Amino acid sequence: MKILGPVVTSKSIGKSYLQLRDLFPIAKRYGFNCIVLSEPHPRSWVSFIAHAQKYRIKPIILYETVDGKYLLQTNNDIRSAIMHYNGLGNNLRLKKIEMDLPYVKYPTGVLKDIFKDEESLCIKDGLKYQNELSIFSNIATYYNIRNYRFDEYKVTDYNLTDIVSQKDLTFEEKRRLSYELEIIKKLGVKNYILTVKKVVDTAKKNGISVGPGRGSAVGSFLVYKLGITKVNPIEYDLLFERFLNEYRHELPDIDLDIDAEKRVDLIKALQKEVGEYKISQIRTYSTMKIKSALKKTEELLGYNLEAKINAPIRSKENIDKFKSLSKKDKTFFYVAYYLEGIEVAESVHAAGLIISQNDLRTFSPIEEKETPRRGFKEVPIIEWEMSDLKYLGVEKFDILALDTLTFLKKLQIEEKYRELSDSKTFHYLSKGLTKGIFQLDSKLGQKLTQRIKPKDFEELILLLAINRPGPLESGMIDQYVNEDSPEYLKKIFPETKGVLIYQEQIMKIAQILGGFSPQESDLLRKAVSKKEKDKITTFKTKFITNASKKIGEKEATLLFSQIENFAQYAFNKSHAVAYAHITYWLSEKKFKDPSHFFLEYVKIKGIDIDIINEASLLGVKIKLPDIRYPFGLASKTDLIMPLYIIKGIGKNISQIFEEAKLSSLEDFFNFIINKNINRNIVELIIKSGALDYFNNNRKNLLRETTQRMKGKVQQLEDIKSTLFGEREQKSTKKVETTLQDYAQYEIESIGFPLSLMSQKGLSNTLIDKYLNRQKVYLDGYVYRDFIVDNSAMIYSRVYNKNLKRLIKHI
CATH class of the missing domain: 1.10.150 (DNA polymerase; domain 1)
Structure with a gap:
């Protein structure tokens, strides 16, 4: 058995240049079939075990303390070490390992030599220490990360089935609720949804604004009736299958928008209800990106890369290019390759929270900090990344801080979900007055708003869905403005003039013309958006066969091709509907x-x-x-x-x-x-x-x-x-x-x-130039970079070409 160790990974920031993604393939290349990890923290442990399983290399973990190195052989040992790390116990009843060898900190000798580190090893150097490492030959480890998990938080004070018995429900609503409940129970996600409800209810109890909803969750009527989202999906023909599908085998994803000024307050309120150490944030790392990697390599080598490479450095395109590089450039590329992705600083996941039934300190490494505010504790942080937690089957809850909700509160805007049809609002919005308007406050947003000229709320939803460079380049907008879609599509989707804009439309058309079940239609949507060729071929045959009976084979083939092309630009209508409400509220307030x-x-x-x-x-x-x-x-x-x-x-x-x-x-x-x-x-x-x-x-x-x-x-x-x-x-x-x-x-x-x-006597025509970029005649001032009259101010360097008769110069 060839054993490599003791290894320190790049998760020990500043102490190693060895990334886990490089450690295992290189170790495999040199014939190592056992790797010994030795670090004073648990940050690498989960990924280390997962990589070891993938590459079929035996993993051994040593936990370093001031008293020495301790051997972890089982999940229980890992848990004991983590509790010690978290300060929950001083006595480690683990086997102590006596070993005094240099650490493996570099993927290759080239990198080690460049850093002039004579005390550390690269992976290949590990071959020299097989006798010293033979003490690990007969040590067995039994790590099972799938069985290493905590209990998810249990909500016991609410029963989902109670919601179906509400008296004010229509027959259609009861049918929809029963169907959704059946899928939710079948997939075992009831508790997840109720935990999100717990978060929303806690926010409401503490006067903290929660957004109307985001993402595919807005398509669930049950989620709406629970008060998690605020938009009735039935009114907007939103599909539950886009949110949850029994064939997709994925947990639901319910993200929440929270008043940005109150996010920490919400988490603190949850801690009071759930338990201080049952909620934590999630560790992330800032890593060295391509520019930093190239700059660092230039500093180390003293020269720059002559060849041009694109991001990321490890892309197939760059790897293929490597063979044709000069010897000098090969060395440069080689170093930058191993530097890209190195962790350089710790950070915190912007939205993710973990909510547990148990004390998280008994399960995972936790960082606790105190702010300068008289011992005020910050929310604990799990020192495992989201990728680690996914290995363990742990789900996060995304609570996003949204500045716009803070803005709504300062404007004292009352949320409303009816009468979203003020003509003045749509008149001014169509002129392109989008400054400060949610989702449209950009040059592209202004341009598209002037082009689409939304007349009602449905067109506002559409506008938000296409406000991206992709749709602009795809021809989708031209097709909508020119009404170029086939008549049969206009009949199916009159709200978009027959243009496929939303992901839900792909699903609906698959059901109406292709004979797909709702669940199959979502699998088609996912397959075409991810360009999964094998799955697409299977779906294509069924779609064209069934659709040909209704619109003819030529049209059916053309339509499926259109679905494939537009899928990458299609947008989640559920998300657009929810966000369009915020856009409308702000627009109405702005123009009134x-x-x-x-x-x-x-x-x-x-x-x-x-x-x-x-x-x-x-x-x-x-x-x-x-x-x-x-x-x-x-x-x-x-x-x-x-x-x-x-x-x-x-x-x-x-x-x-x-x-x-x-x-x-x-x-x-x-x-x-x-x-x-x-x-x-x-x-x-x-x-x-x-x-x-x-x-x-x-x-x-x-x-x-x-x-x-x-x-x-x-x-x-x-x-x-x-x-x-x-x-x-x-x-x-x-x-x-x-x-x-x-x-x-x-x-x-x-x-x-x-x-x-x-100043008196100036013209009022410059505003026309600002809005429409047309030629205008004006009496105004030119000063430095500015052209000014009584109506507007514009930058001369942008607009000067089309201006006539600038009579006042300062």
Whole structure:
């Protein structure tokens, strides 16, 4: 038996360059049939065992402590070591191994030599230590990661069947619920769904906003009736099979959107109900990507790669290219190959939570931290990645922090699921006024909105589904706008004019024309989206045979080809329906109360040209900050920006001035001197126009600030004047602030020359250019990168080609 060890993996960040994915294939190549892992943490253990099973190499794990190395032979040993690691016990009743050998830390000798590490080994070097490692020859290990698991959290206070007996259900709803319940029971996922309900109920109990739903779960009527999602799937013809399918053999996936400011509060509330150590976050790692790997290799070798390689480095395309590289480039590629993917920092899964029936510290390695806030504990983190937990059969619950829900709360928007048909909302949305609108706040979103011009909620759903580069390139949008689909498809899918846009449509058409069962139709959807050729061939024969009887063989063949082509661009309608509600709520609020909408948006995102112009078009004038309203102010026609919109000024400064309640310029100067506020901050406040209400001669104010803030230096000058008769020469000449000064100051302090938009006699035509990119004639200002009139502000470098008669130049 050839034994390799002791091995340290790259999960010991900064101490090894040996990734598990390289360890086993290289060890196999050199004939090793046993690997000894020796680390002071359990982070690698699950993946190590899984890889060992895959490559049929005997795994041996040593757990290192300050007292020595301990042998783990069984699942129970692993559990004992983990509890010790988590501080639940000091006595390890495990066999101690006496071994003093150099560690294997490199995949190859090339990498080891480049790092000039004489104390460590590469995999091949392990062949030299077979005598010393012979102590492991007769050691047997019995690791079974499939049997290493904790009990999932059990919900016992709710029975799913109670929901079917509700009196207000229609016959169709009862039938749908019974069908869904049957599948849920058959797949054994009842407890998973009820645990998600527990999370949602806890959020509601604590006043924490939960989104209307996301993903395929919105297609379940039962999930809707449980209050997990808020959109009735029957009303939108959403398919349960897209969510759960008895032939798919996959657990359901119910993701939750939570108010971003309250996610931690929700987890803390769950801990109180479930147990502090029964909930944890999940470890992830930041890894070295292609750019970092190439840069690091360049640093190590002292030269750059001449050949061009694409990401990822380990792609087949690059491997094929390797043979034709020069010797120098081969070395470079070789090093970068082994560096790509190396763990460089620990992180936490953005959404995933584990919820257990048992104390997680008895099952998995846990990291606990305390924040600087008086011993406030952060949520524990399982130090195994999601891939490790999947090996163990552990399911996570995804709770995502969604900023838009926080925005909705600040706007005091009331959720509604009826009467989503305000004509004003769709009128302005169709013009492309998508700034701050969920899922459409991008140049592509604006462009597609102007192209589709949604007239109702159904078209808004469609708009969200196609708001991706893929559909734009596929011709799907042209087909929709030009209504080019066959008549039989228009009859089946009138809401999309016969265009296949949603994944659910592929399923529905397979059922209507192809004679597929609902479950089979989902398997077809999955096969074509993942391009599984063998499965597609089987489905294709059945589809064309059955569909030919209804639309003819030529059309049936053409339609299946279309399904194959469009499947990669098709979108989950359930997800689009749920998110379209948020889009609509924000749009309606924006066009009914634009000043309030933009004030809250500016507080979160800051100011930009799109906000200035869209507000102008909606009859709201964006005004400069005002010291009297440090957090801004919104009226029907005006929006005063908050102080912290000024560069270099934070919310803490705004808070200080909020408490000041200034009523005069004298108050202001006394206050800043008393509070010892930095002179640079004071100058930025003046330049931004925040003191214009008291005195709009900003240039003179800047000079006066210099005089007033001299402090003790000024007192010494006064003493000198009294004692020696020396008088400081002071300028009494008053300076005026020109329009150019205003523009310059505002660009310096807030980024945009807003005062230029307030001058009399300018045209109001520039907004047409902003919206439609058409030629316009205007009377306005050109200053630096900006072209300005009373209606809008645009960047000259983008639009200058089509502008005529720019008569005012600063």
